[in-house]
Amino acid sequence: MPELPEVETVCRGLNQLTLNCKIQGGEVLLERTLAYPVSAQEFLEGIKGCAIARWQRRGKYLLGEFSQNSGWLGVHLRMTGQLLWTQQDRSLQKHTRIRLFFPDNRELRFVDTRTFGKVWWVTPQREPEEIITGLQKLGVEPFSPACTPEYLAEKLQKRQRTMKTLLLDQGVVAGLGNIYADEVLFKSGIRPDAIASTLTFNQIQRLHRNIIEVLQTAIDKGGTTFSDFLNPLGVNGNYGGIAWVYGRTGEPCRTCKTPIERIKLAGRSTHYCPQCQN
Structure with a gap:
């Protein structure tokens, strides 16, 4: 399972690659990958037109904050999850679960062999902890001043x-x-x-x-x-x-x-x- 260093590596990579690019659409290939909302249509309609202002890591969770207070995108890679930034016309990896389409023929793919990974759309005016309840149970971050x-x-x-x-x-x-x-x-x-x-x-x-x-x-x-x-x-x-x-x-x-x-x-x-x- 990806741990803090792996998730931090992904977070830094996403901050270099995906910021301020509007999501033009997407495809949910495995609906149970969605933790919230469970409807693929609602998820895709909710995030369409949104642009991620920044990614941050909390424990092993990835949180992408949309600009203009339009919510958050949450991801937990679990055991085998991968977020890959690639060309839309590149052949799909066998275990691709969710595709998010961006300008210039780019896309962000969530690939997950074991299917334990989860994705959330946190709706506007809601805090991530309200929807991604696992965040409520986390202890201190190792690099924070509180970890002494x-x-x-x-x-x-x-x-x-x-x-x-x-x-x-x-x-x-x-x-x-x-x-x-x-x-x-x-x-x-x-x-x-x-x-x-x-x-x-x-x-x-x-x-x-x-x-x-x-x-x-x-x-x-x-x-x-x-x-x-x-x-x-x-x-x-x-x-x-x-x-x-x-x-x-x-x-x-x-x-x-x-x-x-x-x-x-x-x-x-x-x-x-x-x-x-x-």
């Missing part, structure tokens, strides 16, 4: 959950997922199955610092492509080539050469170094 070691300490105290599952909780830190939770815990020297309430404040400070550093490095690399992720121009992310532990089961730790191990925590594959994270 003290905030993390408050969230960890008295929690009997493992650190891996806690970092995956979008109500704690928005945008972290399976890949970067593993990376952050490795860089912090914390076992993924450590109980949250047992961490010292020094460990929490290290955790806070590495959340920011790992995510920024991944953004700089354009995210991670292990299966489906592409940026809007169809380019892979490059973080996977420098990952510390994720996807490296049995390979030597980049620090101590101990083989990286993989375990299951809360049903998720979890990678760690038994020597560096003890």
